[in-house]
Amino acid sequence: MPIRPGMVEDLAAGTRDLYEQAEHRLLGIIGRQTICDLDRTDGTDPTLPLEH
Known part of the structure; x- marks a missing residue:
């Protein structure tokens, strides 16, 4: 069956x-998450699991 352009x-x-x-x-989501990570005050790396 032919298809019209x-x-x-x-x-x-x-x-x-x-x-x-x-x-x-997606860029909005990434941007908001980046801002939240930059605003962290506890000095931890959010990509590493927290040790208890």
């Missing part, structure tokens, strides 16, 4: 928009 272009544009939205959301 317009169909593929619409699908590609939708996929691009979806990935762009996901990228912005």
Whole structure:
């Protein structure tokens, strides 16, 4: 079955928009987590498990 170029272009544009939205959301999450880690006052490395 032949596919019209317009169909593929619409699908590609939708996929691009979806990935762009996901990228912005992920960058926001990473940015907020980074700020929270920089604001830590206990001096611990948040990537290391805490020892009890």
